[in-house]
Amino acid sequence: MARWIIVVFIVQVLLGITEAAECACAINDTPIHTSYRTPSYSQYILTTGDCASFHGHEVKEEELTWLQITYNGQIGWVIKDHVKLSACKRASPFHDQACTGGHKYSATGTAYYPSNDPIEGGFVDMRGHPLHTLQAYLAGHAPFVSVAMDNHAGIAYGTHVCIPEMNHKYHKVIDFQVVDTGSAFTGKGHSRIDICVATRSDSYDNTINAHLTLVFQ
Incomplete structure (x- = not known):
């Protein structure tokens, strides 16, 4: 029984849903760092109003106070002055990702991924704008994620698509936009979608390379 309690607790911490946890909610867009020590790098951006679980661990380093949080299943650190602490709502981790x-x-x-390889199609979309990858979007460095579909299916350039399977994986609503196409999609209608990722290794993602539900908005 004790082992099961420990396992459940670990899963809850990773998902950021422990009942006792406070939430650290961003006052303004604030980076989530890998460490409170310098130098460290930003792994995500906690956007204004977005919240992460805070489990009570804070550290003072030089002039700053850092809070340890859990976000997207990963441990990170934010500056205390950049967030507001409040009680977390007890809910499914996917409650706002439908x-x-x-x-x-x-x-x-x-x-697919930006590359000079003819199969991948280059670095720009069908109107010559830079491609935005899923990884750049998750890091807060892109306004949306570029996707390719059949451009003869009546899908307007810039159409927003919501994909629940991807939202559930990353615990947030991801803005996919149809801005690209290719010969492989001709005649496929709404039955095929190609999601832009950062690297070749990212293109092997099991969630992407599977059945996906597309909700057009």
Whole structure:
């Protein structure tokens, strides 16, 4: 029994849903660092109003007070003055990641990445704008994630698509936008989607390369 209690607690901590935890909510966009020591790098951006679980551990380093948080299943550190502490709402970790909107389709997902390789298609979308990768979006460095679909299916450039499977994986609503296409999608309609990722290794993601639900917004 004790082992099961420990396992459940660890899972809850990783998901950021322990009942006793406070939440650290961003006052303004604030970076989540890998360490409170310098130098460290930012692994995510906690956007204004977004919250992460705080489990009571804080450290003073030079002139700053750092809080240890859990976000997207990972441990990180934020500056205390940049967040507001409040009681967390007890809810499913996916409570705000459901997709709402218009038409829903079942599709097969694949991934591509910016590259000079002719198969991958270069570094820009079908209108010559830079591609935005999933990893850049998750790090707070891109306004949306570029995706490619059939440009003969009546899907307007810039159409927003919500994918619940991806939202659930990353515990946040991800803004996918249809801005690219390719010959492999001709005649596929809404049954195929290609998601832009950062690297070749990222393109092997099991969630992407599977059945995906597309909710057009």
